[in-house]
Amino acid sequence: MAYNSKLSVFETQKAIKIIKVKFEDALCNKLNLTRISPPLFVETNSGLNDDLNGCERPVMFDLKSGVSASVVHSLAKWKRLALKTYGFEIYSGLYANMNAIRRDEDLGPLHSYYVDQWDWEKVIKEADRNIPYLKSVVKDIYDCFLETEQCITEKFPVLSRKLPSQIVFIGAQEMEDEHPQLSPKERETVYTRKHGAIFVSQVGKILKSGEKHDGRAPDYDDWDLNGDILVHHEGLDTAFELSSMGIRVTKDTLVSQLTVRGALDRLDLPFHKALANGELPFTNWRGNRAISSMYVSLRQNTYRRGASFSLG
Numbered sequence: 001m002a003y004n005s006k007l008s009v010f011e012t013q014k015a016i017k018i019i020k021v022k023f024e025d026a027l028c029n030k031l032n033l034t035r036i037s038p039p040l041f042v043e044t045n046s047g048l049n050d051d052l053n054g055c056e057r058p059v060m061f062d063l064k065s066g067v068s069a070s071v072v073h074s075l076a077k078w079k080r081l082a083l084k085t086y087g088f089e090i091y092s093g094l095y096a097n098m099n100a101i102r103r104d105e106d107l108g109p110l111h112s113y114y115v116d117q118w119d120w121e122k123v124i125k126e127a128d129r130n131i132p133y134l135k136s137v138v139k140d141i142y143d144c145f146l147e148t149e150q151c152i153t154e155k156f157p158v159l160s161r162k163l164p165s166q167i168v169f170i171g172a173q174e175m176e177d178e179h180p181q182l183s184p185k186e187r188e189t190v191y192t193r194k195h196g197a198i199f200v201s202q203v204g205k206i207l208k209s210g211e212k213h214d215g216r217a218p219d220y221d222d223w224d225l226n227g228d229i230l231v232h233h234e235g236l237d238t239a240f241e242l243s244s245m246g247i248r249v250t251k252d253t254l255v256s257q258l259t260v261r262g263a264l265d266r267l268d269l270p271f272h273k274a275l276a277n278g279e280l281p282f283t284n285w286r287g288n289r290a291i292s293s294m295y296v297s298l299r300q301n302t303y304r305r306g307a308s309f310s311l312g
Contacts, residue, residue: 047269
């Protein structure tokens with residue numbers, strides 16, 4: 001597909017900077033977050049790296065000390081440990097601008113090997129582990145998208161607003177029930193085409209068909225309390241992910257989901273031991289690879305090069 005930017009190369013770079021600054025400010029103000037510097041790599045056997053769908057290979061290398069290290073796929077587990085390490089209080093949290101490499105990514109208009117992503121995590125109470133609280137956070141995040149879009153379109157009037165004023169909530173099982181003949185990705189396109197922006201819940205959970213709506217690792221978010229923010233991309237006529245988010249697993253949900261995936265051996269890893277022993281706080285999070293509609297509108301040569309920015 002041909003892509004013609006409405007901005008010059010120089011204007012595009014200015015617009016990207018504005019988006020980054022505006023979104024970070026909106027995110028911090030809305031969620032009470034503090035910026036923390038993230039790692040580029042972690043020890044391979046620490047259990048801290050995100051295994052994504054369980055089949056992606058991390059970029060690995062050996063250190064002079066003999067320790068094996070892996071370039072991060074995401075900060076999904078590291079953030080929860082960092083909240084404890086830094087001593088964050090309830091309803092406060094951290095965010096990081098993560099850079100990662102995903103060597104097994106399928107290249108396309110919305111995906112690349114290199115990931116530039118915002119990651120955040122926040123300490124919550126155990127009583128907040130419910131759908132109403134999850135929805136309230138989704139609305140806060142969506143408000144940040146709307147504020148950022150308004151800002152960039154005011155700065156560059158040649159750009160038009162794309163996001164609807166409200167986001168629609170829907171469960172993955174509800175989508176399957178209504179459109180059993182379609183694939184999960186086709187369902188997402190149907191719903192985002194209709195509503196503009198949706199939050200699909202219960203990602204990773206096995207549906208009545210015996211299939212998952214989409215892959216999600218078993219050891220960070222609770223499959224009953226998670227989901228993806230998706231919007232419709234007019235140029236590609238497809239749904240694409242702005243953000244994935246959810247409420248973290250407890251000891252019980254960790255064991256349950258590891259059992260489903262046949263991955264109980266992970267309980268021997270340092271991160272998983274700490275979680276099983278109740279040493280980590282209850283948290284909710286946002287942090288998966290996602291590309292912003294605003295960046296798609298701004299980025300020169302996105303479709304040709306497969307380069308992307310993220311609002312994970």
